[in-house]
Amino acid sequence: MKKSKSKLTDRREFDYVVADWYLPDGDPRPLLPVTFHSRHHSVDTWGLLDTGADMNMMPFAIGLELGLSWERSAQEFELLSLAGSSPAKAVEVDLEIALWPRLKMAFAWSTAIESVVILGQWNFFEMVDV
Numbered sequence: 001m002k003k004s005k006s007k008l009t010d011r012r013e014f015d016y017v018v019a020d021w022y023l024p025d026g027d028p029r030p031l032l033p034v035t036f037h038s039r040h041h042s043v044d045t046w047g048l049l050d051t052g053a054d055m056n057m058m059p060f061a062i063g064l065e066l067g068l069s070w071e072r073s074a075q076e077f078e079l080l081s082l083a084g085s086s087p088a089k090a091v092e093v094d095l096e097i098a099l100w101p102r103l104k105m106a107f108a109w110s111t112a113i114e115s116v117v118i119l120g121q122w123n124f125f126e127m128v129d130v
Helices: 060-065
Strands: 031-037 042-049 057-059 076-081 084-097 103-110 117-119
Touching: 031 117, 042 060, 057 060, 057 084, 060 103, 076 103
Parallel strands: 042 117, 057 103
Antiparallel strands: 031 042, 031 084, 057 117, 076 084, 084 103
């Protein structure tokens, strides 16, 4: 990754990761170690760097771990993917990648059960020069 358009100013390099929990094909993927932060909780996980994704996506379980409330979240919409569609809500959370400062990022919080964190064009690629 190169210099960020925001607060991320130093260059970091990440190896591709073979993640059998994601896809058991043994192929390496561009997965980044990320930490989500909310007011009282944090969640460590992996984010898939996806140049073909229009937006960032956060799985339902991670939102619940962060203490988000589906009922109190506004802006519901239908999230479309190759796997089909699912309800989603727009949320803003703090995201930390490696040793960079935390960034406020928008995510589509999806109800899709078997989903992973997606780092997509809006707004990950707007804030990080990859």
